[in-house]
Amino acid sequence: MSPIKIGFVGLSSRGWAASSLAPPLLKSPLSDLYSITAVSTRSPESAQASAEKYSGLLSHPVKPYHGSTEAIANDPNVDLVAVSVKTPQHKAALLPAIAAGKDVFVEWPLGNGLQEAVELAAAAEKRGVRTLIGLQAWQSPLVSKVKEWVSSGKIGRVLSASWIAAKPAEMTVWAPFHxxxxxxxxxxxxxxxATILSIFAGHNLSALTYTLGPLSSVSATSAHLYKESKLVGDDHKPTGETRPNLYPDQWAFTGTLRDSGAILTASWHTGGTATKETDKVRPTLVWLIEGEEGHIRIESTAILGSAVHLRTTHKVIVNGEEVSITDHELGNTGQAWLEFAKGEKGRYPTFDDAVVVHKHLDAIERSAKEGRTVKIDI
Incomplete structure (x- = not known):
């Protein structure tokens, strides 16, 4: 089988594409399954620098593009257009690729809100292209095992589930430090x-809906405790500058799981530190699933413990016994590429799966704003 030829939009010298999305593609076995043939960035200078870098790493020419994605989308030497740019640019970057009949990947979120996500998923379905969304929780060994345990009946019928996640102050994005x-x-x-709800809670909701199924309704509450964010430098120390924090920084909801009828409660909070001092250690994630015949309990005190889509740093207890779980050698992003290369046999999230998460986020936001229970139509 010929390698899948990727045109990478947003693959410059820094950012998520350069640090996490592209590196696994350079390693075996992905290096035999994929080939980066073109890059597209905002300026001709950055595009040329990126093309030269990856031409050297891959030992074959990588073509540079910049500006609109129409050119890279219509390159005959590109099969898949991968997009990793700021959220407001997703729609404009994806539509030319979909129109050109190219398969597409985009980092989460799919669109800037539910409406854009629905439009992009519909456009891809109409054109008949394959899609991949960067919801890495689907590839997490931890999340995959939870789904397996729940689906196999290891804990019996699910009766309730709870999720308590912290974005500690050391995670310098949104509030209180940014x-x-x-x-x-x-x-x-x-x-x-690109809010704490859409990004942070969105990735978490992907894990929850993947393992437990979607919700039929939610009743949500939000709080806005930090009115400003203190800016930090590369050393993570405050610079003395601040910016207004314009969005709620604490979220919670209760909802009914559609498939089991069980109640899910979830909350996300920020502000506290995840210090390693033994007398001050606090959890960054507590995830509990109660069943008629057992339970699953997952805890972490790591700074990124609530980011289950990134890595496994958790204590996992199933029916009273601790279970060890090891991360993929390729990481979750690499595993997603591997699954996508399998075609119809692969296990990976599509744009349609992204719309499911967007619908949950939209319902949570509307419920908190309007003070009512909101139904979710999946």
Whole structure:
């Protein structure tokens, strides 16, 4: 089988694409399944630098593009257009690729809000292209095992589930501390669709809906405790500058799981530290699933413990016994590429799966704003 030829939009010298999405593609076995043939960035200078870098790493020419994605989308030497740019640019970057009949990948979120996500999923379905969304929780060994245990009846019928997640202060995004780079500062504007709810809770909701199924309704509450965010430098120390924090920083909801009828309660909070001092250690994640015949309990005190889509740093107890779980050698992003290469046999999230998560986020946001229970139509 010929390698899948990737045109990478947003693969520059920094950012998520350069640090997490592209590196696994350079390693075996993915290096035999994929080939980066083109890159597209904002400027001709950065595109040329990226093309030269990956031409050297891959020992074959990588073509540079910049600006609109129409050119890279219509390159005959590109099968799959991978997009990793800021959320407000997703729709404009994806539509030319879909129109050109190319398979597409985009980092989460799919669109800037539910409406854009629905439009993009519909466009991809109409054109008949394959889609992949960067919801890495689907590839997490931890999340996969939870899904297996629940589906196999290891704990019996699910009776209830709870999720308590912390975004500790050391995770310098949103509030109370935020990375002060120009590239990251856009996340403080909720109109850009990269909020603590859409990104942080969105990845968590992907894990919850993947393992337990979707919710039929939610009743949510939010709180806005931090009115400003203190900017930090590369050393993670405050620079003395601040920016308004315009969006709620604490979220909670109760909801009914559609498939089991069980109640799910979930909350996300920020502000506290995840210090390693033994007398001050606090959990960053507590995930409990109660069944008629047992339970699953997952805990972490790691700074990124609530980011289950990134890595496994958790204590896992199933029916009273501790279970050890090992991460993929390729990481969750690499495992997603591997599953996508399998075609119809692969286990990976599509744009339709992304719409499911977007619908949950939209319902949570509306419920908190309007003070009522909101039904979710899946």
């Amino acid at each position: 990375n002060g780079s120009d590239y990251e500062i856009y996340a403080l504007d909720p109109n850009n669709g």
